Amino acid sequence: xxxxxxxxxxxxxxxxxxxxxxxxxxxxxxxxxxxxxxxxxxxxxxxxxxxxxxxxxxxxxxxxxxxxxxxxxxxxxxxxxxxxxxxxxxxxxxxxxxxxxxxxxxxxxxxxxxxxxxxxxxxxxxxxxxxxxxxxxxxxxxxxxxxxxxxxxxxxxxxxxxxxxxxxxxxxxxxxxxxxxxxxxxxxxxxxxxxxxxxxxxxxxxxxxxxxxxxxxxxxxxxxxxxxxxxxxxxxxxxxxxxxxxxxxxxxxxxxxxxxxxxxxxxxxxxxxxxxxxxxxxxxxxxxxxxxxxxxxxxxxxxxxxxxxxxxxxxxxxxxxxxxxxxxxxxxxxxxxxxxxxxxxxxxxxxxxxxxx
Numbered sequence: 001x002x003x004x005x006x007x008x009x010x011x012x013x014x015x016x017x018x019x020x021x022x023x024x025x026x027x028x029x030x031x032x033x034x035x036x037x038x039x040x041x042x043x044x045x046x047x048x049x050x051x052x053x054x055x056x057x058x059x060x061x062x063x064x065x066x067x068x069x070x071x072x073x074x075x076x077x078x079x080x081x082x083x084x085x086x087x088x089x090x091x092x093x094x095x096x097x098x099x100x101x102x103x104x105x106x107x108x109x110x111x112x113x114x115x116x117x118x119x120x121x122x123x124x125x126x127x128x129x130x131x132x133x134x135x136x137x138x139x140x141x142x143x144x145x146x147x148x149x150x151x152x153x154x155x156x157x158x159x160x161x162x163x164x165x166x167x168x169x170x171x172x173x174x175x176x177x178x179x180x181x182x183x184x185x186x187x188x189x190x191x192x193x194x195x196x197x198x199x200x201x202x203x204x205x206x207x208x209x210x211x212x213x214x215x216x217x218x219x220x221x222x223x224x225x226x227x228x229x230x231x232x233x234x235x236x237x238x239x240x241x242x243x244x245x246x247x248x249x250x251x252x253x254x255x256x257x258x259x260x261x262x263x264x265x266x267x268x269x270x271x272x273x274x275x276x277x278x279x280x281x282x283x284x285x286x287x288x289x290x291x292x293x294x295x296x297x298x299x300x301x302x303x304x305x306x307x308x309x310x311x312x313x314x315x316x317x318x319x320x321x322x323x324x325x326x327x328x329x330x331x332x333x334x335x336x337x338x339x340x341x342x343x344x345x346x347x348x349x350x351x352x353x354x355x356x357x
Contacts, residue, residue: 014167014179014311018339022051027342032120032134032143034058034079039136040067042335047076052342055129057082057116082119091122098150106149117146124320125151130345133312133338135324140313144187147315147322156202157317158195162186162324163203164299165210165340168308173266173283176216181207181286185295186313186324196239200288201246202316204254207285209347210340218265218284219243219258220294224275233259236290255282262287312337314344321345 029046031039034056040063043054053076056063060079067074082088092109095118099106112118117138123129135143148160161184166174174180183203188195200217207215219240223233240258247254263270265284272281289295302308311333312323323341325334 015336015339018336018343019049019051021343021346022339023049025346026051026053027130027345028053028055028128029131029133029338029342030055030057030120030123030129031136031338032057032116032132032146033137034063034116035066036136037066037070037072038329038331038334040072040074040077041070041331042338043077044072044074045331045335046338047073052338054078054338055080055123057120080119082116083114085119087128088113091119091126094122094126095150115146117143118150121146121150121322124322131321131323131338131341133323133325133334133341135313136327136329136334138327140186140324140326143324144315147318151322152319154317154319157198159188159191160315160317161188161191161195161199161202162313162315163206164295164313165311166299166302166308167311168302168306171302171306171308173268174308175285176283177211177285179211179285180308182295182299183286183288183316184292185289185299186315187292189292191291193235193239193242196236196288196290197242197246199316200239200243200256200258200286201252201254203286203288204247204252204256206314206316206344208253209344211285214253214255215285216282217243217254217256217286217288218260219256219288220262220265221259221290222261223259224261224264225259227261232290239288258288260284309333309336311340314341321348 029052035058046052046054055078057080060081063079091113095109095112106112117134120132124132164182164185166180168174169178181203183199204215204217219236221233221236236259243256264274268281303310312325315322321341321344323337325337
């Protein structure tokens, strides 16, 4: 377990915890958009820390020229041009087989495999990399499409969704250990009750992995425990009940509660006023939002107004670890996201003991 200390941690301290894990279990991370100086710099830092073997997709000469111009060492950074790769033909055949197996029409296999997003996803799916990071130069839909069409889904998660991990020791009540997970902040516009319950449980598993303790998951609403009886509030309450039943059935070490207002979920003092209880209410580690608009707006406000450090969108519901970073990502965001998704790869099969899917 990562087992973060109980006191709030800075973004740098959080990444240090991740790096300590990775030094004992280095992983291979493929970056789908390698022709980006931010990615090159982040890759060099990962090598310098001796935690990740980076694989950059793109034109080899162009990437090396960019690195040389900025004085960035390329030692131990592997660069692959998909079209020139030795596995290109093999991957084309696998795309044909995959399309037939899934009853999908994907178009010309060579054109598909030549796209870095698809090539990187195939590398992860077939064990040539342990995790994938992309999106730094592409619109999210293009990256997500490659993942969902190439990497096998997890059977217990109805739809692929995204989780943002935020840190910010200067922010009051930002998670119980200074780390807050937001879901779904990437993909599902209006999740159903079943989808919300699956999001709560799967994000709770991810939080347990990173925090090393029982996480507290809150399903958010503008209502707390029936204070407003609207259909949306009842939907969050129903999702919480469904998730709680699954937690009990499967003996999961996760605490789930809802529906809750955001201040009740995050601020013990506000919770005591609005919803008194004999025991102090812990600060939520995971926030599950009623829809994509609310989650994405909250994430952007916390990042750009409150100054929280955001690490990636961790793409859940896939049988391999994947993360997306925005086009505005800093080197620190790319570096930290790669470290976090690599740590997830260490424990991936322990998180999902059913094995290959």
